[in-house]
Amino acid sequence: MEVWKMRQTAVWRRLGWFAIALLPVACFDVVVTAVTSPNPTPVIYVASLPDDTRQWLVTRDGLVLEQSMDFETRTVLDLRDVVDTNGEGGLLSVAVADGGDTLFAYYLAEGAERLSRFDADGETVMLEVPHKNFTPKHLGGTVLLDGADLLLAIGDHAIPKWSQDVGRPEGKLLRFDPDCSGSPCDYEIWGRGLRNPFRFDVDPDTGDIWIADVGEQAREEISVLPAAGRGQEVQNFGWPCREGDIAGPGGVACPGPMIEPVYTYAHDTGRGQSITGGLVYRGWLPELQGKYLFADATAGNLYLMDLATGRVETSALDVGQIPVALTMDAFGRVWVADLIGPPRILTWSTPEPAAQALSLPSAVAGCDNLHPSCG
Ligand SMILES: [Ca+2]
Secondary structure (H helix, E strand, O other): OOEEEEEEOOOOOOOHHHOOOOOOOOOEEEEEEEEEOOOOOOOOEEEEOOOOOOEEEEOOOOEEEEEOOOOOEEEEEEOOOOOOOOOOOOEEEEEEEHHHOEEEEEEEEOOEEEEEEEEOOEEEEEEEEEOOOOOOOOOOOEEEEEOOEEEEEEOOOOOHHHHHOOOOOOOEEEEEOOOOOOOOOOOEEEEEOOOOOOEEEEOOOOOOEEEEEOOOOOEEEEEEEOHHHOOOOOEEOOOOOEEOOEEOOOOOOOOOOEOOOOEEEEHHHOOOOOEEEEEEOOOOOHHHOOEEEEEEOOOOOEEEEEOOOOOEEEOOOOOOOOEEEEEEOOOOOEEEEEOOOOOEEEEEEOOOHHHHOOOOOHHHHOOOOOOHHHO
């Protein structure tokens, strides 16, 4: 197990039902580790709720598994009969509401992507986007509930000009009313000019929306829709006029001021060729505070961008073979979903007794780094 040692010198911040606990300023080692989940099921996404010890594991072939603190799972949704895993399809993510009684699922069915709400009334299809490609591509993949905003980002279906066409949902960041009635539901377009925004997340402290947009031949990009721009007008992220920070293939007008990415990397730099976002870390680990964590599905590294300086570092942690999502749970642990292997959990050890309850069970994680009481 690779470890990544850091020194704790600041105030700790705790999330959720642990409340905000300001511990005395101390100086001791914290060891961040990427442990393999004891539940080895490969998943494509891990959803959580604030103040809740459970996680919701999403398998690409169509299962949602509710996982307890002890890593025991039960199936709460089974879409395997309707999910199409052809191309870049599958059940790509879920968002959870009402203590787990409501699930929003984004998946590819035969011939169309669907955003659906599942609750006591069954399935309500909120959006259906026909897909005519023989091999479905650029579907995006994340549905996220942020307060009263249900957000979904869809890729351009490999037809770049659609990203700029506000008459259609492809290549857009969409906002829905999570309680909308009717089927399909109305939506607002908050962003256009996205190529394949496979993963995005909302910074809980600022409301900024961090979008990792997969590039074409040259650049991977991270772009931010500032909180002040939410719902104000259609923000333009530039594709296909721009690919990251360079000119894109074009072929269509890209009106209005364009939001330039906050970070890009070139495909020939070794960082990878298919970005996987990503979250602004606001959890327990002080050394990760204010950093945007991301990965690349073709590389397996974890990258950390300091929001203050823009500097990106590569951690020594192995976060998987094909990392396809990074999300945080109520414990402040970061889950890295791996398309072909067990999820990794970024967690830590500390001699602070108050933190022991947050550690993984020692029998699961091993006693080398994770649990101080193991000695
Ligand atoms: Ca862009």
